[in-house]
Amino acid sequence: MLKKYLFLTKPGILFGNFVTTLGGFLLAAQGSVDFLLLLITLLGTTLVVASGCVVNNIIDQDIDQKMQRTQNRAMVKKSISVPVALVYAFVLGFIGFSILWFWVNEYAFLFAVIGFVVYVGFYSLWTKRTTIHQTIVGSISGAAPPVIGYTAVANQFDMGALLIFIGYALWQMPHSWAIAIYRFDDYKNAGIPILPVARSIYRTKIECVIYILLFAAVLNGLYCFGYTNVFFLITFNALTAYWFYLSIIGFKAENDQLWAKRFFLYSVILITLLSLSFSFTYQSPAPNLPLF
Template sequence: MNAARRRSERTIGVQPTGLRRVRQLAGAYLALTKPQVIELLLVTTIPAMFLAGRAIPSPWLMLATLVGGSMAAGSANALNCVIDADIDKVMNRTKRRPLVRDSVPRRNALLFGLVLGAGSFVMLYFTVNPLAAVLAVATILFYIFVYTLVLKRRTAQNVVWGGAAGCMPVVIGWAAVTGTVQWPAFVMFAVIFFWTPPHTWALAMKYREDYERAGVPMLPVVATPEHVARQIVIYSWVMVGWTLLLVPATSWLYAVFALAAGTWFLFYAHGLFRQVRQGAKTKPMALFHRSNTYLMVVFCALAVDSAIGMPALGLPF
């Protein structure tokens, strides 16, 4: 069988070791962009575009916005990997990242991130609009200079304020369709802003020792589990409240899903708090995964509601 495989490889003129090296190198550069993070951002960008026009946007506009937005997010994530290589090296959760394993030289990763960032600006400027391009670059700069270089290693509130960068895709999506930024974009921004702490602190509860070893003062590192769980509950309630502020721009369909999903998530957030107070075994990663599901349900409801074109309720605040 091995002989047949070698003959086949010679027939197509490809050296197996060379092909593997190309794949490994491409995979390493892709890993620098943190594809799973980008995937989550795209889940919110598309519904924001649907809501902006209360209809299905142009496929070309969606594609251009998603490609440009993915390049911007990939740029920020790659530059983050360069700056945080020392942290990633001592954390079990991140020790397989490309710079830790020397799969990509540090200088090349820096250049890769900068090129992606410049490319995202050009892509969005010429295929979407200048406002979307400027917002994308502002997001990259905020993530690198405010979150990564200033907040992350200095304050337990790092993900609260630094998480604003992860809220920007909905604003960029809205700007891509309308060329402006209006109140529903700010409300969607706030939904993700208040979603980020429960999402991230649940993960940090699981990997508390990792963050402590790396010297990153995540809230679960510097506060008691009960305090962290209480903060998760508080932020969850505020998050659900902000989702309901989108009801005037949507219909009863979105309102039903937002309320149901919010009730579901609050049930589990309170469950985590109750387990912590009782000293029972906790599973914070269960809440972490449910937070992803919750965000997807809320924003998919936005997209479906807008695509159907149901009349907006237009209720006063």
């Protein structure tokens, strides 16, 4: 029974957002980590993300039953009722938002609200079913956790927060499209107008290259503006160069699904290593460049 409720929160997504929240926190902490604040921030953010994932499961029941990888989810099998799932989501969200409001700060709370509203309202309820631009909308919610982590420490939205917000959002694009190519038939059967299905896999590969270059350009700004040191410059660009290489060889791939799986898995490795690298690639003292 507990396993059903755990999987309703999408553990894979929880882990990914846990890592990116940690990354934002480590960047802002500049080596001086308040472990209690870190624990509270991670807990609050994880609960909010979990709440959003439960609501997404409720909304996507009709889509999930048409996709092989999701057709055994609890909401599809009716092993958890909608009212129970809604109460579960409310409790998770209430506790998560309360933690961020009372024990972190208003910036962390604000970006948690932005991420939740965009994911549930603008992405799950609207754009996922209607437009190829769904991935751009979804990337906004995906980029909220690192900013929550960053602002939890910095207590301001500065240039560093803006760069990781844009950078992590840009990363979401090739990452999400890789899943859609790998699970192409699922997305096609469900009628989801994501780029590979609505346009073509070839066009998606071209846009992946473009977004990787934009991702690299934006996050190199962390070094240019003095938030990170030369170790960041070396490690980040080495990691991204390999991702770029994988995107290029995709044009000659004999099996798009196998290539997309490799491309997707590396994107997860990259964002994880990038986030963890902020524990030693920060620049101290960081520049004081507040935006608001």
